[in-house]
Amino acid sequence: MPFTISVFGDTANSGTVLGENPIRANVTGQPVFGPGTHIAEEWFNPAAFATPAAFTYGDVGRNTVPGPGMQTMDIALQRAFRLTERLNFQFREEAFNALNKVNLGTPNRFVNTPQFGTITMAMTPGREIQLSARLSF
Numbered sequence: 001m002p003f004t005i006s007v008f009g010d011t012a013n014s015g016t017v018l019g020e021n022p023i024r025a026n027v028t029g030q031p032v033f034g035p036g037t038h039i040a041e042e043w044f045n046p047a048a049f050a051t052p053a054a055f056t057y058g059d060v061g062r063n064t065v066p067g068p069g070m071q072t073m074d075i076a077l078q079r080a081f082r083l084t085e086r087l088n089f090q091f092r093e094e095a096f097n098a099l100n101k102v103n104l105g106t107p108n109r110f111v112n113t114p115q116f117g118t119i120t121m122a123m124t125p126g127r128e129i130q131l132s133a134r135l136s137f
Helices: none
Strands: 075-082 088-096 128-136
Touching: none
Parallel strands: none
Antiparallel strands: 075 088, 088 128
16 A cells, blocks of 8 residues: 655644644655665665655655565365264365465654664564364254
8 A cells, every 4th residue: 555755753844643634744855666676674775765844844755665565364274074964064265364374564654763664564474273063953
C-alpha cells in the first residue's frame, strides 16, 4: 500500500494533531529507490526527503511511496467419514500463511525520527496451523 512521507509533530504551526492530516516532508531530488533499498533496514532512500523549514509545508505528494507488498496463501484439507447411517466424523486441517512468507509492515514514514525508512514489524504472523474434528449425528 502506498504511504505519505510526513513530519512528526506540527512543524508548520498549523494546529494539526498527530495522525490527523500530518505535515508533509520536502523532496530533495535524490532517487527514492536505489541500490540497497527494499529491505527492512532501508525500505527507501532516507536522503530523498527532508524536513521542511519551520512554519512551512512540505512538497511531497500524497501516497507517493509504495510500501511492501503482501503475499499469503491459506489452505485447508478436509476429510469426512461416514461411521454409521446417521453418524459422521469430519477431520479438518487449516494452514494460514502456509508458505511462511514474511510480509513486511509499513516503513516509518516520519522524516524527523531516527527510525525513518526502516521497517520494525511484520504485517502478518508466521505460519499457523490448526486441526479440528467434528462429530455429526
